[in-house]
Amino acid sequence: MKAAIFKGKGTIAVEERPKxxxxxxxxxxxxxxxxCxxxxxxxxxxxxxxxxxxGVGHEFIGVVDEVGSAVGDLQVGDFVIAPFSWSDGTCRNCRHGVQTACVHGGFFGQGGDGDGGQAEFVRVPHADxxxxxxxxxxxxxEFSDETMASLLALTDVMATGYxxxxxxxxxxxxxxAVVGDGAVGLSGVLAAKLLGAARIVVLGSTTESRHVLAREYGATDVITVRGSEAVEQLQALTGGFGADAVLECVGTKESTETAFAVAAAGAVVGRVGVPHDAEVDAEGTFYRNVGMRGGPAPARAYQxxxxxxxxxxxxxxxxxxDLTTDLDSIAEAYAAMDERRAIKALVKVSSLR
Amino acid sequence: MKAAIFKGKGTIAVEERPKxxxxxxxxxxxxxxxxCxxxxxxxxxxxxxxxxxxGVGHEFIGVVDEVGSAVGDLQVGDFVIAPFSWSDGTCRNCRHGVQTACVHGGFFGQGGDGDGGQAEFVRVPHADxxxxxxxxxxxxxEFSDETMASLLALTDVMATGYxxxxxxxxxxxxxxAVVGDGAVGLSGVLAAKLLGAARIVVLGSTTESRHVLAREYGATDVITVRGSEAVEQLQALTGGFGADAVLECVGTKESTETAFAVAAAGAVVGRVGVPHDAEVDAEGTFYRNVGMRGGPAPARAYQxxxxxxxxxxxxxxxxxxDLTTDLDSIAEAYAAMDERRAIKALVKVSSLR
Structure with missing residues (x-):
């Protein structure tokens, strides 16, 4: 089969691998x-x-091709969506809705063989x-292309925003407040709207196309400056109190600081951006009763x-x-996202029927 | 009037001050x-x-002695309990139940004049x-001594544990898991029991009297070692998963580390110990979906x-x-708590009627 293979910084190749x-x-x-x-x-x-x-890639939807003898809920030919991690569905952590901490769990596409989603076939442990x-x-x-794309979004990005x-x-x-207007931030806007938010302020980039989708998803305000200037603008929009809830959808040091700084007293920062050098101020958050929750999304719980x-x-x-490629051209998908020419790239691998 | 006056490290004097x-x-x-x-x-x-x-002290119950012209809900002679901070009850933060972040709020007994609770009289801003x-x-x-002590506990320690x-x-x-077996930790045990906890594990000291009260309040297990050894014991009690909820009732670097370390995937650490050099591991908590909330307790919300x-x-x-003094002997109350001869000292100032 063909699979996207990470070969080192900046290099994704499509190579033949054993199915x-x-x-x-x-x-x-x-x-x-x-x-994707x-x-x-x-x-x-x-x-x-x-x-x-x-092998890489942890987001995929597809058709069951083979099942093991202990698989009970699935049949060959079923159309399925996968979360970006596998989980047994039965351990304490799965029962508590934290499937990304399953004791028998793992994440797809971590450089292994046969478990990357950017490939023609994927082995799925604990399939049930x-x-x-x-x-x-x-x-x-038939499912429209739009529906298919939305199903694909449930594998990670929408579940993560949610x-x-x-x-x-x-x-x-x-x-x-939603910090970040990448695909996760935009999904966070949609999720906040779903949960009843009255006002949704995006703290994002200056890329106009992102604002358009943010507003379509429910954003009422967009802040395009950063750091203390962004915090000031948010405070001005909220009478100086800050946001009742904050979604941290980036994970950098600066975005994390901004997320905590715009949180109102008693608010919780919902973190899904993978932290990179991010810090949490133990004292500053304490005195304002600002909390944090979140981590790798238990997509399976929400799907x-x-x-x-x-x-x-x-x-x-x-x-x-906002970009579609096929598996052979996946390197272009990476490059386009890296260069911020695309928010998120969909990769067509095979046809549903 | 007489008031306890902080005179510097280790010194509390009772002095005459203007009422x-x-x-x-x-x-x-x-x-x-x-x-207290x-x-x-x-x-x-x-x-x-x-x-x-x-002037110091932020915990007091007493009788209304005088009211300002804009006070509507209180009358001279009313028996009242105070939270450890004042709040207007009307601002956004009060309405959201975070009275300790009231925009017109403040904390009693921060070295000022006339607003310390360890005194014969206290001025209470925003009394309504x-x-x-x-x-x-x-x-x-009449209220029994036991009831009076319990009412006093609502000014801070029980509200904080809650x-x-x-x-x-x-x-x-x-x-x-309750980290700390001081008065707040013990109150946290009682609060956890009230909220329906099935198993309550105290991570505390080796002081037997604290264990007796902890068990009376609902603790099922007491761990008396510290650091990684305490974490191991807690993990052994929970099948290696950790606690479903953690109460951090100390605020030191070590207690905070322990609190996060014993939290199960998806659990939240409820912090009320004032942080001193405490740190929060932004990455470690993320991958386990461990959250934190808390801060100065909005006692007024729970009272x-x-x-x-x-x-x-x-x-x-x-x-x-477990110790009672009068106002004249309050220095002994500080010393007894400092030397861990007492969990918490009650100070009799005047009679209710």
Missing amino acids: PTVTEPTDAVVRVVLA VCGSDLWFYRGISDLPHG GTLVTVPAPASGE HAAVSAGVTEGMTV PDLLRQVLDGSINPGKVF | PTVTEPTDAVVRVVLA VCGSDLWFYRGISDLPHG GTLVTVPAPASGE HAAVSAGVTEGMTV PDLLRQVLDGSINPGKVF
């Missing part, structure tokens, strides 16, 4: 239909974080606990509900994809 | 019946944190927003409900007081 097979009775093998490139893939692509050279089956469309109908909003405790009527909302048309998280 | 009077129309003056010494008073007593020399009236006992009855448990998100059936529970006999938070 993965069931190695544990709880495994399934999935034929990938759509994959994650903002977090850019960390190793840019050489900022280390990753072994090998991990995969979510997409119900077939009404007879004679986790930020849930972690920040967004409820009806709140003023919410059944978000899936229903995609299929009934109430959300369209796939709009964050 | 405070109403200076703003929203003020009340309260004649203090009972006061807080674990946080030891920070300045020990010279670890700075405080101007002057701040004070909670205690309903009169049934005709012919804030730790609420911040940590304690709910029915949880396994809860009406806790007051009802004291009066109907369902909680007895006053048991944390």
